[in-house]
Amino acid sequence: MTDPDIELREAFHEDVTHRLDEMEAALLAIEAGDPGTGMIDSLFRNVHTIKGTAGMVNMTDMATVAHAVEDILAVVREEGKFPPGLVDPLLHATGALRARINGAEMPVDPLLDELAVGLTALRQPRSVSPVGEPAGPAARTGATGVTGVAETGTVAGNPDSPQIPRSQPSPEQLPGSGAVEIPAWGLPAPGPGLPIAPVRPLPPSAVSSGTGSSPVPEQRSVRVDPVKLDHLLDLIGEVVQDGRRITHALGPEADLPEELSATLGSGARTLEQLRESAIRMRTLPLAAIAGPLPRAVRDFARAVGKDVTFTVAGADTELDRLILESLAEPLTHLLRNAVAHGIEPAADRERAGKTPSGHIELRAVSRGSLVEIVVADDGRGVSAEVADRALREGSLADLLASAGYSTAGQVSHLSGRGVGLDAVKSYAHSMGGALEIRSQPGRGMEVILLLPLALAMMNVLLFERGEAVFGVPLAVVDEVVEVPRPTTVGGRPSLTVRGRPLPAADVALLLGAHAPPLRTRPHALIVAVLGRRMAVLCDALVGEEEVLVKPLGPLLAGAGYLGAAVLGDGRIALLPEPAVLARGRYDAVAPVEPVHPPGPPKILVAEDSYTVRQLQRSILETAGYQVVTARDGREALRIISQDAGIAMVISDLEMPGLDGLGLTRAIRGDPARAALPVVIVTSLGSEEDQRKGIEAGADAYMAKHNFDQQALLATVERLIGR
Amino acid sequence: MGTYVRLKVAAEAYAVPVGHVLAIVGPGDLTPVPGSLPEILGVRKLRGQIVPVINLPLVLGLTAAAPQPQRQLLLAEVDGVKAGFTIDEVSSVGDLDGPLEGAESDFLLGVMVRDGELLGVIDVPGILRSLARAGS
Numbered sequence: 001m002t003d004p005d006i007e008l009r010e011a012f013h014e015d016v017t018h019r020l021d022e023m024e025a026a027l028l029a030i031e032a033g034d035p036g037t038g039m040i041d042s043l044f045r046n047v048h049t050i051k052g053t054a055g056m057v058n059m060t061d062m063a064t065v066a067h068a069v070e071d072i073l074a075v076v077r078e079e080g081k082f083p084p085g086l087v088d089p090l091l092h093a094t095g096a097l098r099a100r101i102n103g104a105e106m107p108v109d110p111l112l113d114e115l116a117v118g119l120t121a122l123r124q125p126r127s128v129s130p131v132g133e134p135a136g137p138a139a140r141t142g143a144t145g146v147t148g149v150a151e152t153g154t155v156a157g158n159p160d161s162p163q164i165p166r167s168q169p170s171p172e173q174l175p176g177s178g179a180v181e182i183p184a185w186g187l188p189a190p191g192p193g194l195p196i197a198p199v200r201p202l203p204p205s206a207v208s209s210g211t212g213s214s215p216v217p218e219q220r221s222v223r224v225d226p227v228k229l230d231h232l233l234d235l236i237g238e239v240v241q242d243g244r245r246i247t248h249a250l251g252p253e254a255d256l257p258e259e260l261s262a263t264l265g266s267g268a269r270t271l272e273q274l275r276e277s278a279i280r281m282r283t284l285p286l287a288a289i290a291g292p293l294p295r296a297v298r299d300f301a302r303a304v305g306k307d308v309t310f311t312v313a314g315a316d317t318e319l320d321r322l323i324l325e326s327l328a329e330p331l332t333h334l335l336r337n338a339v340a341h342g343i344e345p346a347a348d349r350e351r352a353g354k355t356p357s358g359h360i361e362l363r364a365v366s367r368g369s370l371v372e373i374v375v376a377d378d379g380r381g382v383s384a385e386v387a388d389r390a391l392r393e394g395s396l397a398d399l400l401a402s403a404g405y406s407t408a409g410q411v412s413h414l415s416g417r418g419v420g421l422d423a424v425k426s427y428a429h430s431m432g433g434a435l436e437i438r439s440q441p442g443r444g445m446e447v448i449l450l451l452p453l454a455l456a457m458m459n460v461l462l463f464e465r466g467e468a469v470f471g472v473p474l475a476v477v478d479e480v481v482e483v484p485r486p487t488t489v490g491g492r493p494s495l496t497v498r499g500r501p502l503p504a505a506d507v508a509l510l511l512g513a514h515a516p517p518l519r520t521r522p523h524a525l526i527v528a529v530l531g532r533r534m535a536v537l538c539d540a541l542v543g544e545e546e547v548l549v550k551p552l553g554p555l556l557a558g559a560g561y562l563g564a565a566v567l568g569d570g571r572i573a574l575l576p577e578p579a580v581l582a583r584g585r586y587d588a589v590a591p592v593e594p595v596h597p598p599g600p601p602k603i604l605v606a607e608d609s610y611t612v613r614q615l616q617r618s619i620l621e622t623a624g625y626q627v628v629t630a631r632d633g634r635e636a637l638r639i640i641s642q643d644a645g646i647a648m649v650i651s652d653l654e655m656p657g658l659d660g661l662g663l664t665r666a667i668r669g670d671p672a673r674a675a676l677p678v679v680i681v682t683s684l685g686s687e688e689d690q691r692k693g694i695e696a697g698a699d700a701y702m703a704k705h706n707f708d709q710q711a712l713l714a715t716v717e718r719l720i721g722r
Numbered sequence: 723m724g725t726y727v728r729l730k731v732a733a734e735a736y737a738v739p740v741g742h743v744l745a746i747v748g749p750g751d752l753t754p755v756p757g758s759l760p761e762i763l764g765v766r767k768l769r770g771q772i773v774p775v776i777n778l779p780l781v782l783g784l785t786a787a788a789p790q791p792q793r794q795l796l797l798a799e800v801d802g803v804k805a806g807f808t809i810d811e812v813s814s815v816g817d818l819d820g821p822l823e824g825a826e827s828d829f830l831l832g833v834m835v836r837d838g839e840l841l842g843v844i845d846v847p848g849i850l851r852s853l854a855r856a857g858s
Contacts (some may be wrong), residue, residue, distance in 0.1 A: 238770050468753065513756035550772045552755070552765065553803055554854040559758040564765060564772045570752040572765060572772060580757075637760035637780075642757075658783060665732075666780045669808070670763055672754035 019046040032334035068115040237548030288316040300339040308355040334375040342379030373449040381439040396437040462542035466515030504535035601647035602626040606636035633658025653682030668697035677719035730810040732784040740802040
């Protein structure tokens with residue numbers, strides 16, 4: 001069995017090293033004459049953190065030594081000054097901590113002794129010989145000339161030699177030190193009657209020579225920058241796709257020579273293994289973050305006066321390193337919720353015929369390319385009323401995660417069950433996963449986070465809309481149906497699937513994409529997003545594919561995509577965030593057909609003059625068009641990019657910022673909207689201006705000075721084709 | 723002062739410090755990204771990566787009425803973020819010295835006069851920063 005802590009040690013190795021670096025720099029500065037007043041806090045903070053992290057990975061010996069250092073620094077902080085004599089023992093301790101995280105054994109007791117001496121000296125500065133004064137030259141020579149073991153032995157073997165009296169308190173008086181197991185260090189525990197050697201003053205050189213003489217720690221792993229791993233995975237993904245292209249280009253397998261077909265097959269298998277192992281390099285078991293959780297649950301339970309047992313199942317289930325790193329927070333939140341709001345007080349439990357102590361389980365189960373992380377409790381669950389409401393309104397996850405919802409029965413200072421669930425839900429969605437909640441009133445609750453095994457690879461269902469191809473995580477697609485004819489419920493498009501009406505929306509509208517009307521028999525993806533089901537309409541299905549998800553980068557971070565993928569045929573498929581598909585439920589629903597969009601065509605008027613804007617609006621609206629207005633070219637572009645329903649643009653030539661020509665050129669330069677009709681209206685009206693307008697790509701050019709309402713409407717009608 | 727790529731954007735003369743420029747490539751196949759900023763024309767594949775393509779004339783607020791020549795892309799990288807900028811063509815690559823005059827645009831480091839024409843020095847990191855801010 002492997003030690004699950006190894007991974008976490010790897011993870012905090014860097015942090016501890018950095019903190020030790022900082023501490024040593026501070027100690028050396030103090031030794032060099034710096035009064036150290038400004039550094040005490042940072043020393044204290046660093047060693048405190050080291051203590052905490054060491055405790056988390058069960059390196060109790062480290063935690064103990066760090067604790068002793070912390071105690072000393074606490075006194076130093078009280079005193080407000082740093083006696084230079086403390087530098088040596090503290091450096092000795094940081095050196096040993098460093099050696100420990102690099103795999104060496106740590107001489108806990110001698111270190112504690114030394115620190116205890118330091119602490120005593122600090123408290124009674126005049127009762128011992130001046131702390132920090134180098135010991136006699138003989139002792140120092142002796143110390144540097146031999147290993148730590150021999151040196152201690154030498155001193156211990158000569159009861160007359162110590163210049164510093166037997167130190168008090170004993171290690172047992174240091175908080176936390178009693179529980180420490182003495183590691184094998186090659187030194188027999190000091191027998192009774194033998195004076196324990198004060199290990200100090202050991203100059204730093206002796207510490208380092210001692211460490212250096214120990215065997216080189218065994219290298220158990222290689223540290224690799226995750227960026228390099230991503231790059232490797234990228235390249236493998238490219239090769240996999242090249243392979244697919246070759247296979248595609250070669251035609252049906254049956255027509256290939258047997259040898260070629262066999263080679264292709266084995267090549268594909270090898271690539272698959274290569275990809276698997278590259279993905280595995282990015283994954284870690286849940287155990288890597290589960291270590292501190294039992295303690296956390298215990299603390300939560302104590303805080304609210306409940307008795308809770310906690311178990312972890314499937315701790316060896318692997319997850320993407322990035323996901324795992326970000327999982328601790330939502331997980332802690334769910335556990336806290338389960339303790340505070342799920343598990344009932346013991347008396348209530350007994351009345352309900354349950355064991356007095358509640359049970360919470362954290363469970364990880366691998367489901368293909370997804371991992372299910374479940375926090376299950378045997379507490380009170382949701383009320384029957386909430387369960388009913390969830391049935392009527394969609395899902396429990398959605399209901400409980402809606403902002404401010406609380407199932408806490410009574411007003412208390414504690415947040416309700418649902419508080420913070422919205423954050424957990426958006427976390428799951430941001431990772432390309434989902435949140436589900438199951439609960440039986442009175443019996444308990446299961447909160448399920450569905451997360452992708454690896455962020456880089458994703459099983460998606462690809463579909464076409466217009467000229468574009470999109471993909472949604474397969475995890476959110478329930479089924480796909482062909483839509484024979486559209487129906488509406490309450491004026492909204494809807495689809496009846498297995499006898500149940502579902503809201504339906506054109507994916508182009510959901511995304512704000514520009515696309516021709518849907519085909520007459522469109523396909524509908526029945527997706528379960530945010531716990532609800534809805535039909536997302538597209539032109540055609542492309543199929544299921546495991547794709548390499550590439551990030552779109554910071555410029556497109558807010559556009560609502562998980563990323564994009566390069567398909568076997570070279571096209572780019574955008575992968576919308578599942579949550580974006582769900583938003584259409586309320587604000588982007590549109591009819592399945594007809595060929596023409598419903599209602600009158602929408603015309604965008606870009607004009608900086610308020611009067612002219614309102615004049616044009618009233619002319620157009622009187623003629624039955626919908627009108628949207630913009631005050632300059634930039635605003636117009638923003639509206640066009642966000643509203644796929646804009647059927648035509650009427651723009652002033654002169655506007656601040658982006659003018660009519662710039663606007664026209666921008667529209668013509670945008671492949672998605674290049675065909676949008678543009679009419680330029682201007683007071684200039686010279687032939688030269690007109691030429692410029694036409695060159696920029698305007699469909700028509702009208703002068704304000706002979707502005708004619710009928711001519712405008714005729715032009716609009718001609719261009720919109722109505 | 724340094725080495726610059728001199729180029730034409732909507733028939734106007736500009737320069738980009740060569741340090742930001744990875745390559746000049748053809749326009750390629752653009753995939754529009756619905757819901758993105760108007761300044762972003764779409765994304766395209768480039769060396770195994772997916773790179774956003776920015777409408778540079780629009781960013782620079784160019785309104786000159788010259789016909790749009792065949793576009794090329796200037797592929798730039800700043801702090802690991804790659805982006806393509808639409809340009810007309812590259813005029814030359816070479817050293818430029820002399821003082822930069824302040825420019826009114828947020829997206830220019832300044833302007834200088836070269837060979838009798840006004841040359842705007844494009845602030846590539848500034849453009850990317852501002853688009854990233856607006857797009858998130």
